[in-house]
Amino acid sequence: MLPKQTNNTLFFTGNHLSRPSIARRGKGFSRAAWNELESEVPGECSVLKIGSHVSFSEKGLLSAAQEAISYGATTFMIYTGAPQNTRRKPMEEQYVPEGLALMKEHGIDEIVVHAPYIINLASHKTDTFRLAVEFLQSEIQRTAYLGVENLVLHPGAFTEKDLYYGIRRIAEGLDEVLSAAKNVNIALETMAGKGTEIGRTFEELAAIIEKTSFNDRLRVCLDTCHVHDAGYDIVNDFDGVVEQFDRIIGLDRLTVIHINDSKNPRGARKDRHAPIGSGYIGFDAIYRIVHHEVAAGKPIILETPWIGKEEATKRPMYEAEIALLSDNADKRFGPAFREDVAKLRAFLRDVCGEEAGVGGNGREYVLAAWAVLHDKKQRSADKREPMERLYDLVIEHDLFPGYTEEQINMRLIGYFAGL
Numbered sequence: 001m002l003p004k005q006t007n008n009t010l011f012f013t014g015n016h017l018s019r020p021s022i023a024r025r026g027k028g029f030s031r032a033a034w035n036e037l038e039s040e041v042p043g044e045c046s047v048l049k050i051g052s053h054v055s056f057s058e059k060g061l062l063s064a065a066q067e068a069i070s071y072g073a074t075t076f077m078i079y080t081g082a083p084q085n086t087r088r089k090p091m092e093e094q095y096v097p098e099g100l101a102l103m104k105e106h107g108i109d110e111i112v113v114h115a116p117y118i119i120n121l122a123s124h125k126t127d128t129f130r131l132a133v134e135f136l137q138s139e140i141q142r143t144a145y146l147g148v149e150n151l152v153l154h155p156g157a158f159t160e161k162d163l164y165y166g167i168r169r170i171a172e173g174l175d176e177v178l179s180a181a182k183n184v185n186i187a188l189e190t191m192a193g194k195g196t197e198i199g200r201t202f203e204e205l206a207a208i209i210e211k212t213s214f215n216d217r218l219r220v221c222l223d224t225c226h227v228h229d230a231g232y233d234i235v236n237d238f239d240g241v242v243e244q245f246d247r248i249i250g251l252d253r254l255t256v257i258h259i260n261d262s263k264n265p266r267g268a269r270k271d272r273h274a275p276i277g278s279g280y281i282g283f284d285a286i287y288r289i290v291h292h293e294v295a296a297g298k299p300i301i302l303e304t305p306w307i308g309k310e311e312a313t314k315r316p317m318y319e320a321e322i323a324l325l326s327d328n329a330d331k332r333f334g335p336a337f338r339e340d341v342a343k344l345r346a347f348l349r350d351v352c353g354e355e356a357g358v359g360g361n362g363r364e365y366v367l368a369a370w371a372v373l374h375d376k377k378q379r380s381a382d383k384r385e386p387m388e389r390l391y392d393l394v395i396e397h398d399l400f401p402g403y404t405e406e407q408i409n410m411r412l413i414g415y416f417a418g419l
């Protein structure tokens, strides 16, 4: 019988010589359309490559690009269909030339595709595993059709088996898929470690890479919410986390960054995303990551939840998040936005007082409100999350008459950012 999961050294021996490194391939888009795009974007390195998950329904790549542009994004991520199922329209019906033309017009030269969650390469069930392999193969073709280089994949969950089994099974599946894949990388995502999810530690990802023969096409996508929930201290020691990543996986594998705040404290293994600044990670930590040298030139993707009191009024905060993380809020929203945030800051200081910690960017308030929510007894009395509580205060005092819920929430994001 195989030993249980807990000891990684059983199958991954750390920083030994076989840490699988890859040759730098540069920005190897093979398609003419993409090469052309690159040459026409002057000084692209000075601009953050930042965007969000956008919808690929309606008019496929065209509506995805339109949505991304409406947020002021310089990249974006799509699922080629619903993330939770395998129904997919033929790519010929997805407005690809139209989308590429619009992207070119706006200097968007790299995007990311995310594989659906239902793919579980770690499954011991033959039908689940076969579906995962076959669907991943078709997903690679759709990704290649778009001229996209990186396909993000959740490694898988070992369910009734164990970690050791799961890692070998994933490597087996990846080898079958990658032996035929020509132009697409698979970026394994760092996971929060909820349930039997594999990829919580850098060692687990390194073990998958090491066990996969065709591993020169394997990359890694770092998700801030996931690594935080997995236990890595990206808030106080991102450099240390980067150092570990480099030692165990190799920084040359890092190709995509997902930025999300987290509704849970470090190590909680929950995987619940929050808008930037409204969770345990905070705006400053995410800002440092986005502007860190390891993120330079890489697609940085928001997967933060849409915010609103009712399902129908929920709106994405992406436009504000992108502008604030890019130091672009004044240009994007005009001077009134900054004035509104200042008004909001003064108001919250008056209503909640300095002792509530809402004077600067609400950091202490947010953390205290989450602590209450994580206390079962106190939670049942009031389930509202910190951002919703602050929104309700604004409404109660009619601070911004005539503003939509979305406008108020965007200003709260500005407040969390310390604008």
Ligand code: FE
Binding pocket: 114, 152, 154, 189
């Ligand atoms: Fe993901």
Ligand code: FE
Binding pocket: 189, 223, 258, 303
């Ligand atoms: Fe993610």
Ligand code: ZN
Binding pocket: 223, 225, 226, 271, 272, 273
């Ligand atoms: Zn997640």
